[in-house]
Amino acid sequence: MIITANELKTKGISFVEKLMKKSREVFISVRGQKKFVILPIEEYERLKEAELESIIRQAEKDYQEGRYVVESAEEHFKRLGI
CATH class of the missing domain: 3.40.1620 (YefM-like fold)
Structure with a gap:
């Protein structure tokens, strides 16, 4: 509609x-x-949950494939330009 x-x-x-x-x-x-x-709130919540599950799966895959950085908070902020 x-x-x-x-x-x-x-x-x-x-x-x-x-x-x-x-x-x-x-x-x-x-x-x-x-x-x-x-959308009905139930549908919105279902979509948000699916989005979060997708993000978690991607993060797990990145970790398993070695796509991550080990650094201090200070180094992280510097890398981000903050």
Whole structure:
């Protein structure tokens, strides 16, 4: 489902809730382009968990393949230019 930013402004969140009974996600378009998406909180949390699991798997792979640096916090900040 797609609604315009103006529809959201004029019809409010109750309109969004009504649309979400028909679709799991509602896109908000601004000037004809999809700009935002509204998801049920359960779906958002599932996506965040999947993202974190992916990051952990990548970090484990980097560690196993030796792609890491051992350094002090001071050295790390210097390398980052902080």
